[in-house]
Amino acid sequence: MARPSDTSPAAHDLQLAIYRRLGGERRVALGLLMADEGRALALAGVAARHPEYSPQEREDAVRALYLGREVFEQVWPGRIVPDP
Numbered sequence: 001m002a003r004p005s006d007t008s009p010a011a012h013d014l015q016l017a018i019y020r021r022l023g024g025e026r027r028v029a030l031g032l033l034m035a036d037e038g039r040a041l042a043l044a045g046v047a048a049r050h051p052e053y054s055p056q057e058r059e060d061a062v063r064a065l066y067l068g069r070e071v072f073e074q075v076w077p078g079r080i081v082p083d084p
Helices: 009-021 024-049 055-067 069-075
Strands: none
Touching: 024 055, 055 069
């Protein structure tokens, strides 16, 4: 795992040691939590950039970010892909 540029080597080493001590179930739960938080941040970013979007348009913009425009259009044909 690459060290983020805003994290000291000591802090990064400690974080990795903590992750390694977690059992598999806890690591999966933590990963899911991180994914949920990342999605919430993406949704907040879309809402901040496009306050005029409806809740559905915001969700669609995040889906398009995660999946890519081409896959979004295949999964939801005919639906307009909002700009993120």
